[in-house]
Amino acid sequence: MKRKKRTFSWMGAVAIAVLLFASACSAGTTEGDQDGGEKGATGKGTIKIGVLASLTGALEAYGKQTVNGFELGLDYATNGTREVAGKKIEVIYEDTETKPDTAVQKATKLFEDDGVDILVGSSSSGDTLAVLPLAEEYKKVMIVEPAVADSITGANWNKYIFRTARNSSQDAIAGAQAIAKEGVKIATLAQDNAFGRDGVAAFKKAAEKLGADIVLEEYADPQGVDFTSNIQRVIEKKPDYLFVIWAGANSPWKQLSDMKVQEKGIKVSTGAPDIAALKTMDDIVGMEGFTVYHYTLPRNKVNDWLVEEHKKRFNGQVPDLFTPGGMSAAIAIIEALKKTNGDANGDALVKVMEGMSFDSPKGKMTFRKEDHQALQTLYAVKLERKDGFDYPVPVLIRELTPEETEPPIMNNR
8 A cells, every 4th residue: 555645844964075086886776576574584585675875966975985885784794695594685776866855755665666674874864864754654674874863863763763873972972082081171163053053062061071171162154264253262262172063165174274273282173074075184184083984993804804895896995984884784784684584574673673783894883772873983083194195094092982982862762
C-alpha cells in the first residue's frame, strides 16, 4: 500500500565550507532478488541497503567521500564477498541534491519501490531531519552519516535511528578538551546565526566545565568579508585562545593573520576540516584545535587497510574527512546482520545494535543504548607544515577518547 502524502518540517541544512574535489563514484544500482531480509535467517536472498547522499551540489565532496567509504566498508566487513549470513548485499544510491524535499522523495522511493531493508544518510542535517520520520513509519533502521545536528539523536530521534557520525556536541566537547583547562581565558568568534550561536553555547558549556573562562563571545555577519572590528574586540580582551566556529568560504583566517593575532600571544583554535579546506588555512599554521579525522592520525589495522585500499582504487588519493564515516556505517550494518543471522527486520536490528561495539578506522565505536549515538575517538591536533604535503597537516597532540568526548543525552527517551 502506498503511503499517504504527508508534510514534514525540517531544520535548514547546516552550512559547511566546501571546496569540491574530483572523485568518481558509482551511483548505479545492481539487480537482485526482491525478498530482501524478510526470511530473517541464513539462506538465499538479498538484503537491500539504500544510501542517501549529496552526489551533486554544494556538499558533493562530502557525499562522494561517504559513498567511497561505504563501498570500502562493505568489502572490508565481508572480505570482499558482499554477502552476510548467506545473503547478498545490494546497495542503491540516491542523490538528495542537498534538498530536504528531494531527500524525502528519494527515501520514499527507496522504501516503497526498491524495498530497501536499511537506510543510510545523509550529507546534510536538513535532509536527514526530513527523512527521520520515514524510518519510524516503515520501521526500518537508518544509519545517519555524516549529518551532525544534535537534534537527530535528540529532539527528532526515534528508536530506528543510529548515528555513526559524531554530533555537534561531540565537536564542541572535543574543541574544549583540546584547549580548555583551569584558568585559561578563551574568546570565541562565530557567525551570527543558529549554527554559530549553538556551536558557541555547546563549546562554552564544555570549556567552563573544564575550568576555562569565556571572556568574550564575538559574533560576525555570516555574509561579511571584513571582520576587522570583530577581531579587534578579541585582541582587546587579551585571551589565551580564540576559538573560531565558522562555515563558508568567507573565512576570517587571512584577517587573523594580517592583524597578527597569534603574534600577539593569542592562539587560534578551530576544527581542522577536509583536505580541500585545509589548503585554505596557511594563514593559521600553528593553530591548536581538534579534528574528526585525518588519514595520518589513527593507528589501527582498519585505518591501515582503508588508506592502502583507497589509494589502490582511487588513483593514489587518500581517504578524506568523511570517508571513514561511510566505512564505519557499512561495518556497523554487517556486524549487526551477523548478530541477527541475516534478519534485516528493523526491530531485530534495533535489539542487537543498542549498545553494540564495532571496529572502525577511528578505533572502537559504540552505539550508546540511550540514543544510539556512536561514541568515538576524536583528535586534538596542531596545524603544521610537513614535507610531502601541499597543505597544513593536523599533527596529533593526543587522542580524545570516546569517554572524554561523550555528549549529553538529549532525546528524553
